[in-house]
Amino acid sequence: MHKFLEFTHFMSKEGDIMDQETFVAVRKNEDGDITHFKTSSGRELDYEQALEEVQGGTIAGVNIGEARNGRPVIRGNADGDPTNNLDSLQSF
Numbered sequence: 001m002h003k004f005l006e007f008t009h010f011m012s013k014e015g016d017i018m019d020q021e022t023f024v025a026v027r028k029n030e031d032g033d034i035t036h037f038k039t040s041s042g043r044e045l046d047y048e049q050a051l052e053e054v055q056g057g058t059i060a061g062v063n064i065g066e067a068r069n070g071r072p073v074i075r076g077n078a079d080g081d082p083t084n085n086l087d088s089l090q091s092f
Contacts, residue, residue: 020060023050025092034074038092050074062086 021043027036037050045053053059054074067073076086 020058021053022061023059023086023089025090026086027092034086036092037074044092047074 021039021041023037024040025038026034027038029035035047037045037047039045039059050059051064051072051074054062054064061077062074063077064072065075074086076084082088
């Protein structure tokens with residue numbers, strides 16, 4: 001089985017062309033909340049690290065929203081396909 005890495009290119013604030021990763025797997029706590037993410041390059045990020053990466057533009061396919069309690073929350077970009085929602089990603 002071949003493993004393919006998925007990257008999207010974006011321009012940094014400094015004008016450099018950079019690669020964006022995607023989230024490919026998640027880890028959840030006993031309440032079912034996502035606590036960690038695995039990226040397409042194999043990096044494992046806790047939720048705070050993932051928030052920083054999404055805000056910095058290094059992760060494709062997601063955005064930052066606001067939860068009911070006012071905290072920032074990572075959400076998949078709406079595309080009408082529930083099979084690729086963050087909650088539907090495989091566990092690691």
